[in-house]
Amino acid sequence: MTSLEQAREWLAAASSVAVLTGAGISAESGIPTFRGAGGLWKEYKPEDLATPEAFAKDPRLVWEWYNWRRELIAKGAPNAAHRALVEIEKRKTRFTLITQNVDGLHDLAGSGKILKLHGDIWRMRCMECGANFPNRRVPLPKIPPHCACGGLARPGVVWFGEQLPEGMMQEAEHAAASAQLFLVIGTSATVYPAASLIPHAKKSGARVIEFNPEPGPLSNLADCVFQGPAGEWLPQLL
Ligand code: OAD
Numbered sequence: 001m002t003s004l005e006q007a008r009e010w011l012a013a014a015s016s017v018a019v020l021t022g023a024g025i026s027a028e029s030g031i032p033t034f035r036g037a038g039g040l041w042k043e044y045k046p047e048d049l050a051t052p053e054a055f056a057k058d059p060r061l062v063w064e065w066y067n068w069r070r071e072l073i074a075k076g077a078p079n080a081a082h083r084a085l086v087e088i089e090k091r092k093t094r095f096t097l098i099t100q101n102v103d104g105l106h107d108l109a110g111s112g113k114i115l116k117l118h119g120d121i122w123r124m125r126c127m128e129c130g131a132n133f134p135n136r137r138v139p140l141p142k143i144p145p146h147c148a149c150g151g152l153a154r155p156g157v158v159w160f161g162e163q164l165p166e167g168m169m170q171e172a173e174h175a176a177a178s179a180q181l182f183l184v185i186g187t188s189a190t191v192y193p194a195a196s197l198i199p200h201a202k203k204s205g206a207r208v209i210e211f212n213p214e215p216g217p218l219s220n221l222a223d224c225v226f227q228g229p230a231g232e233w234l235p236q237l238l
Contacts, residue, residue, distance in 0.1 A: 003224050004236060010181050010207050010223075011237050016094035018179035019085060020197050024186020024212060026105050028231040029076035035188045036214060050159045059152060063144040066155045070121055074138045078109035081185065081211075081230035086110045087238055096175035100187060100194050102157045115172050117164050117194050123156030132156060169193055176201035184210040185230050189218040 001009075011017070023033035034041045044065070048054050055062045086109050089095045097114045099106055102121040106114050124135050128151025135145065135153075145153045158164055176182060182201035189195040198218045202208050210222040211230040219225055226233040 007209050007224055014181035016179050017092050017181045018096045018175040019183040021099045021185045022187025025081050025230050026103050028079040031076050059144040067140045070138050073103045078105045079231045081234040082109035084234040098172045115168055119157035124153040125156050126151045126153055177204040179206045182206040182208045189216045
């Protein structure tokens with residue numbers, strides 16, 4: 001039996017499926033990843049742009065970077081891998097999509113409930129009143145943007161050194177632990193706690209299938225690795 005036939009069989013047999021996605025699933029939509037060739041962290045320093053300290057020091061600089069990323073993302077559309085996950089969700093009674101991505105492409109593809117571990121670039125949070133609100137303006141008419149109350153707004157994402165949204169990691173861990181099949185798609189598996197979901201699923205008995213052109217530090221935990229672009233491999237599972 002080929003790996004593809006085996007993976008199709010595991011997918012067909014699993015009644016509960018959980019998925020962890022990372023920036024690589026959106027690479028074929030034209031959105032740069034963080035690490036690897038052409039990765040954002042090659043050109044920019046996370047500590048200058050993606051920490052609460054960076055924002056406190058220079059909100060305009062941080063917002064200019066987020067505004068640029070929003071422009072890039074707005075030009076992209078969901079790809080075949082995002083769409084394949086929508087199809088898998090339709091077929092399974094228990095399905096959880098956990099993403100580290102803030103780009104909103106899973107929403108645009110039509111995925112249902114999504115655990116967005118690192119927040120959402122299309123939302124903002126007020127530094128004064130704490131309001132958490134959607135904003136899809138591209139480009140932003142004024143940088144930095146403000147809340148209706150007049151307070152400074154920040155991107156609705158999780159920065160380095162910050163906690164994940166309350167209760168979300170517990171929900172993700174529960175999904176990973178109860179999954180019969182766990183798909184790991186387009187993540188370097190280097191950022192925690194998100195990456196810990198992979199050993200968590202494996203220890204709890206899930207079959208793990210990875211989709212990534214480059215092996216990562218946790219690839220050895222996978223029962224099967226499709227070493228290539230997610231948009232090419234994932235639809236072949238269906
Ligand atoms: P990374 O940029 O670290 O990793 C992207 C992964 O996608 C790499 O392993 C690539 O090999 C893989 N990849 C590239 N093209 C692919 C394709 N077509 N199909 C499948 N895989 C492909 O992105 P993440 O693992 O998501 O956090 O990074 C995790 C977190 O680090 C992000 O959420 C962000 C970042 O700093 C915060 O900003 C808090």
